[in-house]
Amino acid sequence: MSISPKKYTLMVAVLTSFLTPFVGSSINIALPSIGNEFTTNAIILGWIPTVYLLSLAVCLVPFGRIADIHGRKRFFTYGIIIFTIASFLATLSFSVQMLMVFRILQGVGCAMIFGNLYAIIASIFPASDRGKALGITITGSFLGMFMGPVLGGFLTEYLGWRSIFFINVPLGVLATVAVTRIEGEWKEAIGEKFDIIGSIILGFSLIMLMYGLSNLPEIWGFYLILGGILGLTIFYLVESRMISPVLDVKIFKNWSFTLYNLAAFISFCSAAPIVFTLSLYLQYIKGLDPQWAGIILSVQPIMMTIFSPLAGKLSDITEPRKVAAFGMILNTMGCTLFAFLGEETGLIIIIIGLSLLGLGFALFSSPNTNAIMNTVESRLYGVASTTVSTMRVLGQMSGMGVVLMVLVLIMGSSTINPQDYPEFVTSARISFLIFAILSFLGALASMAGGNKRD
Known part of the structure; x- marks a missing residue:
């Protein structure tokens, strides 16, 4: 039985959206092991996920624009290939600096993937089915986030941290073969100059x-x-x-589009540092091994995986902004709970907080993306896709920046030793309080957005 183009596209979208969050969440579990092998302090460890986000943020807009000119599917395929090669090279790292170089290369590949993914889906699926398609696609991301801590913890414990990069290689090869079988190409800006x-x-x-x-x-x-x-x-x-800008900034005159992107920025600002901070907390403060820390951290992406398709479908039949705003309220509650972390905090409290955040992000992500794509005309799908991906990466990057800043202010450049545990816990509490405030502002931004194209 032949597979319809829509179903085939969804298969590829889920697979590719799984890869990058998987390595991102699994590497957070492996950071203490990497730190022990290379004798690295918490600030340098924080840069391992941060350089990836930075390269992704820098490359997203330019590569999205190049793809509009030369073909989205082509650059989507190139991105998967580069990400796969970088994952293999990361397994050969003999220093933290070398690992960071390959993390940068991974970011370049991911920029080619996520600068085009949502635009391809929006081009193939009509508005009536788009929320459901986005929900299924984002489920792949959440599944990667779920498998990252669990499988990453297991691999780090028994095979070493390098194995979390190697496992991406066969998946990347499979995704490369699969994406070449998608029919069609999209070049909305063919013939235009690159800025x-x-x-x-x-x-x-x-x-x-x-x-x-x-x-x-x-x-x-x-x-x-x-x-x-x-x-x-x-x-x-x-x-x-500019006549042919790398990013058509005039689109931000659409206030609904701008407010929804602001909400996306805020959401991912608070999302990115959660696994990083709690991974260090569970392994250093609570004394858990990587495998058990990964199992506990998987509570959040499990909730996301379960409820994201429902949230996407819900956004097709009701106002997406209301669903997204409620998700941000749940995020506010989860971050507020973690703002009271202490060395004696029970694991059940951690699980409750992660459950709130998982449900909150599930209810926010696909409805927010659906709301953004619904505010623009089809000719602007490429710009909108690149913009929402950029806002999310900038949010993650800024969130990691906030955490690194708080760590520097509270702990300085010292490694995380038992005598420094109180300072680390204090920095975690301050970070989560900041993210709770930002999440509440994100809920307000979601509700303030309109329902129609401006």
Whole structure:
């Protein structure tokens, strides 16, 4: 029996959306083992997931634009290949610096994947089925987040941290073969010029922002942040006057589109550091091995995997913004609970908090994406897809920046030793309090968005 193009596309979308969150969540479980092997402090460990997010953020918009010109499916395929090669090379790392280089290469590959994934789905599925399709696709991401801590903890415990990268290789090969069987190509901007100047300005601005955040409270950290903000301002002014911009910033005049993207930014700002912080907390403070820490952390993605398809379908029959806003309220509750973490906090409290966050992110993610895609015309699907992916990555990157900043302010550059446990717990509590406040603001942004194209 032949498989319809829509079902085949969903199969590929689920597989590719599984890969990157899997390695992202599994590497967080492996960080203490990596730190022990390379004798690395908590700040450097934080940069292992951060450099990946930074390279992803820098490359998303330019590669999304190049794909609009030369073909989304082509660059989607290139992204899977690069990610697979980088995963294999990461298994050969003999220093933390070498590992970071291959994490950067993974980010480049992921930029090619996620700069095109939602646009391809929006191009194939009509608005009446789009929420359900996005919900199924995002379920693949949540399944990767679920398998990351569980399988990553098992692999780290028994085969070493390098095995979490190697397992991506056969999956990447399978995804590469599968995506070549999708029929069709999409080139909405064929023949247009690529904006190199805008891409360079955006890239340097993001690098200055992230590096500045991680180097607070040093005075030059503030200067870098100001430079990054100035760079983004210049980027907006330059792009608004370009005939063929790398990012059509005029789309942000659509206030519904802008508010929903702001909500996405805030959501992923609070999401990214949760596994990083709690992985260190469970293994250092609670004394759990990687396998058990992974099992506990899997509670959140299990909830996401179960409820994400339901949330996507729900967003097709009711206002997506209301579903997304309720999800952000649950996130606020979960982060608030973790703001009271202590060395004696019971594991049941951790599980309850992760359950709230898992359900919250499930109810937010696909309805938010559906709401964003519904606010633009079909000719802007590529821009909208790139923008929502960029907002999410910028959110994750900024969230890690906040955590690194708090760690530096509270702990300095010391490694996490028993005498430093109280300072680490304090930094975790401060971080979660910040994310609770941001999540509440994200709920307000979701509700403030409209329902129609402006």
